[in-house]
Amino acid sequence: MVPPDPMRPQNPLPVLGALVLAAIACLLAAALAVRVIETSSARTVAQQMMNSGHEWATVQTDGLQVILEGEAPSETARIEALRAAGHVVDSARVINAMQVAEREAIPAPRFSIEILRNDDGVSMMGLVPAAWDMEAAMETIEATTGVGEIVNFIESADYPVPERWDAVMNFGLMAVRELPRSKLSLAADRITVTALADSETQKSRFETDLNRAKPRGMPVTIDITAPRPVITPFTLRFVIDDDGAHFDACSAETPQGHARILAAARAAGVDSPACTLGLGSPSPRWAEAVRAGLEAVNAMGAGSVTFSDTDVSLLAGPQTTRAAFDVVSGDLKAALPSTFTLHAEMPVVVDATPSDAVIEFTAQRSTEGRVQLRGRIADERTETATESYARALFGAGLVYSAMNIDETLPEGWSLRTLAALEALSWLNDGSVTMTADEVRVSGNSGAQTAKAEIARILSDKLGDGAVFDIDVTYVKRLDETLALPTPAECVADLNSVMAANKIIFDSGSAEVSQDSARTLDDLADVLRKCDGAAMEVAGYTDSSGGEEGNLSLSQARADAVVNALIGRRVLDVALTAKGYGEADPVADNGTEEGREANRRIEFRLAGDTARAQTADETGDAPTENAPDSGAETETDEGTTE
Template identity: 45%
Template sequence: MRLSPSVATIAIFAAALVLSAAAAAVAVRVVERESEAGVRAVLDRAGIDWAEVDAYGLQVFLLGTAPSEAARFRALSAAGEVVDAARLIDDVNVAEADRPAPPRFSVEILRRDGGLTLIGLVPAATDRAALRARAERAAGGAPVSDLLETAEHPAPEGWRPALEAAFDALERLPRAKISIEAGRVTVKGAAESDAERRRLEAAIARDTPEAVRLALRISAPRPVIAPFTLRFVKDAAGARFDACAAATEAGRARILEAAAAAGLTGKADCRLGLGAPGPDWAEAASAALGALDRMGGGTLTMTDTEVALVAPRGTDAGRYESVVQELGDALPDRYRLDATLPAPRDAETDAAAPEFIATLSPEGAVQLRGPLASETARSVADSLARARFGSEVVHTAAELREGLPEGWQTRVLAGIEGLAELARGALFVTPDGIELRGETGDTEATAEITALMAEKLGGTDGLTLEVTYREALDPEASKPTPEECIASIRGLLEERKITFEPGSATLDGEARRLMDDIAEVLRDCGSIPLEIAGHTDSQGRESMNLELSEARAQAVLDELRNRRVLTADFRARGYGESRPIADNGTEAGREANRRIEFSLIRPEDAENTEETADDDGDAG
């Protein structure tokens, strides 16, 4: 069979097309290899090792990350020597340039009687108006000098919480120098007394966030201690100070060293104060403590220059005489020693001995019972107790008896005043002395009672103190932390709700009763930074929901303020429907989204750690 001329012609053209395509493909691959090899060679000669080359057809891609814009341009120029610029595709990234070192932001706040000064460098984004307003509030009307400079750089982590903590501390201190860095605050200030110093340190430390390192250096003038008293007891219960005073740091160290040698263990301290009878106080105290140790125990009381050493009952007379003689020789000339060796007990005499008892219950009730010498003596004791504890809580059942020991009335009155220094306890007055037992929330109570007894009785012979410090009774130490306050509010809101009349910001009756309980919690918390946030569901217009949430939050704040809660650091804020916590497509979800939240105001980076107490509200 013969092919027609037209078919043969088509076949020839088809074959030629296939051969042309194959030749073109081969040519393209040759061009790709040559272009890629040429560009790689020129880049290698130029020492450009970060760049990669990839050819596709007539296009040549330059890839990689250049260390700088200049390096990128250099690579493109080198590749342009081998291939036409129209064929060169720039796919090069440029590494981010090294950022300059951030500035060291810091502020120093100086507060004196003449006003308040701010010095330092802060981020340019700082709200200077708000910062100055906070400073003016802390200054209390005194002039504020703003010498701050700014730098265009983001605030470092920990900057805002440090700034907030510094101003919180500043508002508590009438004179202070406060240094602020990111995450660190150093507070130097002055307090009017040692007790005020301890209160300030506890309050500032409690209000400072954990993320902020705090250095406190608050000084207080040394108190005048009169009489200058030291009392040390060593008995079957161990060795302890009932009171300890020292004139200098070196003297305190010497006294504590001697006490440790006499058997004192654990932490102990001596109050530094003015009023020591002379520069040899620590020398005399050290000698007396050594004598008590050699005696095997007993009670040592030093009141100014009077040194009273009471040996344990049953001490060997020879040892007693030897120790007393050694101590008399060791004491400086100005000190007078009065040593006592108690006589053995007589069971019949002890049983017949008079005993006056006063008790102070945890609820504050006071009972007086036991013998007094006259109706006048009973009236005086009753009047003193009513003056110290309150007329309505005192019950006097004292009996009249003749032949009481000399100084009985003085001991009773001094004992009642000592009992008033305790939160709860009991007083026992016997012919042998005075015994006070109880608990207190004042770390200095034992020393104060000892000094009181020394002043009222002319010494502390026969005084026995068993006073225990309880942190729960300390109004400062027992104050809940802000986190504990929020947890307490959460507990109140677990089963009860802050509810409003439908569509309004008016609390209903049940919510007002709940606000009474919340206010009681917050009154114990003192001043804490608290946000009261209002939220709604998504029904209605967004603008109306925002207004309603703001009004409800403000209503809660007003209710707390009306209940005499300290709200200076509180703020009310509405979020409308912007922060749902449940599905607005269901009634249960909408009910959950209608709520009031109590949150601690935290710095910007504490969003994930702040403690919140949520409460469901009424219709949004």
């Protein structure tokens, strides 16, 4: 047998077959390995997404690549999902196929301004709409306040101007002009005003002006404080007489003392005591002394106690016995602090004498401001001085003098006369009557502090033990600080309310719809400033239905409006209701628009009978069957309070 020749080529097929089989085996093994890795990676990354709070993400694999899909709520969430996947697989294998959800439109910021004004000038800070003319506002502030350069820390943002922004800013410009020491916080949904006033009178004027100018329907907080007044002399007068227990004047030195005095007054029978918190108390034990004085008068059941600084005058009532008075005055003397001096007097019983024998001086002031001086005066020089003082107080052309000289008058009569005139100056109308034993002041005043000021004058000028009686009524319509509107201005204000919103009634009913509650509130706000006015509320219908039925319906609706206003505590205005039915139409009853215009409530001053007479003469009395009935007022008529 011949051995194979090593140099001779061999058959390659078996070798090639083995190599092919080996390659296929490797590929299968690799494919299986990749599949295992894909499955494992997908499972591991999906679990990581669940654990890290990214349930929204889905996991796909492509070989060794891990593909993250889904809609991320934000860019931050997308990045956090990529990081979480990178913790369990090689981050190079992670493919980002995630989308980010569209962002919601960024809401507009809350626009607001704070304006600070003091003696040093004006500063402004806040955020305003870019479309608002800030430069014009600053020029207005400079022109109306007279300040120099305004410190401006205002930024702007390009967003729409909020509704009512202009109305708020106009109010703010008015307020910063009127209030020299103030802080204004202005926003489209709220206004806050904080300010200082020089006096209670100025505080009242500021509040009145701001309330009249504030935007309707806007929440406005007004906080104006005034410094405590300096009271000289520090005066308190407490009386129990036929009208009950009351203060003619009351002063308190501290909030704690104020509370103690009011508590003592309630215990003595004063229903709603009021006391001025002021400066100038002559003693830190003022409230203690006052409480003892009130308790003394209450123990007698009638009489008065007057404090003028540390001088105390106790006057018994006309029915107080000497024994009872001695006990009360003794207890009061023991209770008063050592710095207080007590003057205690029983009432003087005067024998009846002819009226022409009574020594008297009177000063009367009419509602027109004219003053008459009558009665006894000491001498010509005093007469001239009294007339000159009266002309200085009331006006040279308003004083009429008819005094008689009596050289036998008691000592101090001239000083008492001047005090009487000063007391009269606090009255809008009234009189002061002075005798040798007493001074009586009565009348009306537009100053809330009139009684206290008169008591302070008489206590100071007449001296210890002075007897005086004060019967002064505060009349709101006379108060100049309130700047109350005239009846004609009330008409105009009410017309503006009625022009904006009608009073709605349910169909065929006299019941005011709830939709008109706001209108009634606005009308009541106007009427509360029309103190003492007399108003007629007139009801009208259209010509639909029966004449008698319309007349009744219009009367019932007018009554309902009056009752609704009274229910809103409109108590100082005389309101009368009258129904005119279908009379005096203001539009054509042949059209729906005309009938709706004729279904109305009108307000007018009582006595304004021009239209009422027209209605009575026509004899018309329309009825109203439409679903709505309201209040519509023409520019020349209509008022409500």
